[in-house]
Amino acid sequence: MNYQQILDTIATEYLSMQSTGKVASYIPELSKIDPQKFGMHLYCINSGHYSFGDNNERFSIQSISKVFALTRAMLLMNDTELFARVDVEPSGDPFNSLVQLEYENGIPRNPFINAGALVISDILISQLDNPKEDFLSFIHSLTGTTSININPKVFASEKAYSHRNAALLNLMKAFGNITNDIETVLDFYIFQCSIEMSCKELSTAFMIYANGGKRLSDEHQIVPPQKVKRINAIMQTCGFYDEAGEFSFRVGLPGKSGVGGGIVAIHPNQYTVTVWSPPLNPKGNSELGMYALERLTTLTGFSIF
Amino acid sequence: MNYQQILDTIATEYLSMQSTGKVASYIPELSKIDPQKFGMHLYCINSGHYSFGDNNERFSIQSISKVFALTRAMLLMNDTELFARVDVEPSGDPFNSLVQLEYENGIPRNPFINAGALVISDILISQLDNPKEDFLSFIHSLTGTTSININPKVFASEKAYSHRNAALLNLMKAFGNITNDIETVLDFYIFQCSIEMSCKELSTAFMIYANGGKRLSDEHQIVPPQKVKRINAIMQTCGFYDEAGEFSFRVGLPGKSGVGGGIVAIHPNQYTVTVWSPPLNPKGNSELGMYALERLTTLTGFSIF
Amino acid sequence: MNYQQILDTIATEYLSMQSTGKVASYIPELSKIDPQKFGMHLYCINSGHYSFGDNNERFSIQSISKVFALTRAMLLMNDTELFARVDVEPSGDPFNSLVQLEYENGIPRNPFINAGALVISDILISQLDNPKEDFLSFIHSLTGTTSININPKVFASEKAYSHRNAALLNLMKAFGNITNDIETVLDFYIFQCSIEMSCKELSTAFMIYANGGKRLSDEHQIVPPQKVKRINAIMQTCGFYDEAGEFSFRVGLPGKSGVGGGIVAIHPNQYTVTVWSPPLNPKGNSELGMYALERLTTLTGFSIF
């Protein structure tokens, strides 16, 4: 497969396109991003790296961090206990909805909506002495790049606009599904969201999900294969807020998006791919990012389906 | 892969299990099924048929028919028009809920909940002179078995208990999303649900979804590959009512269940598999059927993820 | 109290006002009404009739008929049985919502939303040999006017646009809360809605609710006092769709509105009053009608509170 030629085709198509989406504006700091940024990076198990555009520039990974958090929690706690506190079903509702949480007694629908990720954060805080350091170390170990860190301005900005997440935490605490102090959980959750990584770094970190749980650089088994299968399945059904079906339908790969404009997708046993374009569609996913990935699976002619 | 040995293992395990599920009772005719029935059939692209138990006994396919109906509609109408009338998102709600339909102005969440399948039925009636004959012929052409037909008792029984589906149709008609007469659509929809097929016949019919749209017997291209990819994606995210995430998580294959106790699943480019066990779990899917398929992907060690 | 002077004041104020509301358009026949029509009629127990404008012109009473239907049902069935099939709580949802009905197992919130009135119609059909004749006779007996009848064009027009009510009926039938044939119930329900009466006729008919259940013309006890109290209470909490609180807050009288632009209100032991102005506010109640009644209780200086 000539991946570089396919990426070049997508890059050319991009030049003639105009995104109708809007850069995330709920946090002032995110709204300042240049909407013209566009980068793509594909990391093939057999043949290495392919890329174009702003693929080496770091951006706010936001909800993409939820995949790392879930993985870390699944390594610290058995699945039965973990998935008693958070379900694995698509939400069918906007990503920060309290409605479903109330109807379902404080058990979030899945670990990739805010409520679910807050429960995962609560679990990590209970299990770890230094959750922030551990979290960064985990990402460093996956990428081999120790300079990855949070953006302190984004962190501060999100802190100032976190009332809805505080509402989710309080509601779940009322149902008994949050153990730690609300401020502590909120702080750690926002820490994760404000991490910055480049397309290349994300493709590299996500390689464990395409490579049966092994880090490709040294074939070290980071996550057991059975757990990788499950994480990929959750990405497939829950990775795109209320647009998981559309992504599955158009792209046909498991993946995860963030409101920073990034999307990472995985073709198990083949490759990982990350795309970054800040303008979001009405459902909160990168508009041109989805387009680029749809073109990728169309031009390669294969997906998981 | 020694599929027969794996199926034999599952058959042995089944003997020591007790289903806590209940046979579907909302239609008197379905409630009469022997809950001890159990059959499984795997059809491998490369190595043919494997099976055990009641795999040759026909049962009511119920919602599994929705996959055939969607396929037929996608062959008659372009995707843009079709998916303007029915979405492709998981529902996050019980399979016959009117709530979501009302909030979303009469556009069903996906073609595999009742509301969506009723829209598909409406489309087929508009496009075809003899929709019932066409529907049976389509299944006959996929299986090579012309004796497949409806169970008239099940058909009559469902007709007598169809008020909720009539409510869905009337609501969608109020929103302008149903073109034909309500009785006609209801009649055709129930016709599809009351078709009876065996595990072997279902595995054979579903082979087009595992074989890139080609019938395996003669490699005739029935459905274009791009459309097969999309149908499989919808099965993955929407094939199990409010349990699509759980099925994806535990089994990791696209598939479709019916309240008759059948489940068909597909491993693209590898095999199709059908299991039949009438007792349903609280979410309406065959309890032991889900277990059997989970064991299958665990024992083979591979799924789409 | 100089009621005529108060009504004249309201009439003068009306001349300088412009309604921002819209005439009901969901039925073609209703949308043809002249939006400038305006009439008001107050019937005082002690001092007789006061009026101005189009108070003698008949209009479509629509949902105002639900009060007559409830009264008739309460005379034929005891309250315990009746209110087991329909509750007496405000809906907090638009008047034709299926959502609440589904969450609450087919028991409508109150007899003045469509679902509740359909249950009442079902009850009347079960209890009466000739429900349509009985219904008209009941109104004739309250008003002393035998020429009151339906508008056949409105009746036909509503029949053609009744899918949403058919959806409500089918859903309630699925829950076992509708006994008779759906077409029959729908036909009788629409019959009631398409009756035409003038402001004066409505004020006269509703006098039983202001006069402890007695017809004022001959002090014949039509409804027991205890039942009148209950009907008035339901009008107070449920008479204005999702605006019952607002009407109570601004006007302070029990009453009932219809999408034909009519509102009837009652001051127990004092008077009945009817106002007619076709343009509706976004919640489906006559915009200037609500204003006129608010002015009435402000200018008289007394309400039930």
Added chain:
Amino acid sequence: MNYQQILDTIATEYLSMQSTGKVASYIPELSKIDPQKFGMHLYCINSGHYSFGDNNERFSIQSISKVFALTRAMLLMNDTELFARVDVEPSGDPFNSLVQLEYENGIPRNPFINAGALVISDILISQLDNPKEDFLSFIHSLTGTTSININPKVFASEKAYSHRNAALLNLMKAFGNITNDIETVLDFYIFQCSIEMSCKELSTAFMIYANGGKRLSDEHQIVPPQKVKRINAIMQTCGFYDEAGEFSFRVGLPGKSGVGGGIVAIHPNQYTVTVWSPPLNPKGNSELGMYALERLTTLTGFSIF
């Protein structure tokens, strides 16, 4: 009217009754109340005080305090501004539901559900230098009793179980409908709920609502008549959580209940009445309290309807 005889009848009937309700248990401190407590006090404008049982024993007024808070806010801010931040419609949902609040963009349905009372608390904090002192002073001025105060154990107990109210506050703050610090609002809100008063003190305090806004002891006008009418109207439609219709239907008076087991009701221009019995029905209102008030309006033969 021989009120004492009527109250004695109710007292006798009470002796033979067994409440099936349960004392509020969501706060440990409230769950310790003796369920056998029962008191009733009627204060007639013309003829003074009537009572029996534990009518002089103070209990936790809980949500009854919401009427005082609304009144105080209406005296400090004009209705247009105030009711732009909180609506006056019945909720049709349990008293602490977040669902409606989310659908309606952070504007609570009415001032007598928790969300609405929290907005009122926020308003009072913005308007007053010492809101807690002001609040107690207001009650002291209505009752002439300066010993009325909070129960510090109840206050501490509610503080420890306030996550759901914190969730409501955070959600409203995310919508921009809370101005002050969340902890401050929560603290003042709980302060109000933990005030203790006897039946006699409540009947006395509520006399302004029956007496056109004037304190009966000296005919001093505390609240303008137009505002009293509106407060009474809101009590009528929203005073009993999701049971306002039922209370209106059975009792026919405006009123307000609290989970401490108290209910106050008003017959404008006639009397106020308070009943206290701790066991609550499933909707959170005093079971025997509702019964006692239903008997009162039945035995007197008159209500506002």
